[in-house]
Amino acid sequence: MCYTTSIVPQLLFNLSRADKSISFGGCVLFIALGLGGVECVLLSVMAYDRYVAVCRPLHYMVIVHPQLCLQLVVTAWLTGFGNSVVQTALTMTLPLCGKNQVDHFFCEVPVMLKLACTNTSLNEAELFAVSVFFLVVPLSLILVSYGHITHAVLKIKSARGRQKAFGTCGSHLTVVIIFFGTLISMYLQPPSSYSQDVNKSIALFYTLVTPLLNPLIYTLRNKEVKGALRRQMRRILDVRQS
Known part of the structure; x- marks a missing residue:
């Protein structure tokens, strides 16, 4: 909620203006960069939580104790906003030239x-290194965690037990695929491999579509939500048939 709120209202305000201009202050996406980094780290933390819950359920309360949870959350926030400070400082201090036309919906x-209007090879190398740290490393940890989870679940003899275990991880894995897939295609793609229109569509997806899908993806595990959706679908079908 915080991540999409830090971008979308400013985006809509800029697009609603006749000249479609963005102020220099509106381009300083310190909050959005920080929250994006936090999201990447927290998704890997959630994968570790599910690994312990599935692979070591009897030791879960001992391993995932409140102090560890607090340490992981603090680490995620400090890492995300620490990177945001560096990225914002390096990017916003670059000398700009020309008409400063941003071919995008917001300032990424x-x-x-x-x-x-200067050599940005150092900035690009730093951005690539940071992208690997926040995208490739967490995604690798998540995949390793789910490899262990899959191996453990397949050992469960009960079909109902396997279904319950996979159901615990399914919503998180769906969010991971959508979020990391779009970010990697944006930040780790070869230069000019996509058109700018495709890049803008990808950016809208991980800043707007993914946060909107998160509540739906996670709440579909809830029996009450599933029941409410079924009842609503029956009402819609009954109205159409009548």
Whole structure:
């Protein structure tokens, strides 16, 4: 909720104006960069939580104790916003030239680097390294966790037990695929492999569509939500038939 709120209201405000201009202050996406980094780290933390819950259920309360949870959350927030400080400082201090036309819906770091009238190879290398740290490393940890989870679940003899275990992880894995897939395609793609229109569509997906899907994906595990959806679908079908 915080991540999409830090971007979408400013985006809508800028698009609603006749000249579609964005102020320099509106381009400083310190909060959005920080929350994006926090999201990446927290998704890997959630994968570890599910690994312990499935693979070591009897030791869960001992391993995932409140102090560890607090340490992991604090680490995620400090890491995300620490990176945001560095990225914002390096990007917003670049000299800009020309008409400063941002070919995007909002000011992302790769887009801002294209406006600089100086050599940005160092910035691009730093951005690539940070992207690997926040995207490839957490995704690798998540995949390793789910490899262990899959191996443990397949050992369960009960079909109902396997279904319950996979159901615990399914919603999280869906969010991981959508979120990391779009971010990796944006930040780790070869130069000019996609058109700018495709890049803008991808950016809208992980800043707007994914946060909107998160509540739906996670709550579909809830029996009450499933029951409410079934009742609503029956009402709609009954109205159409009548």
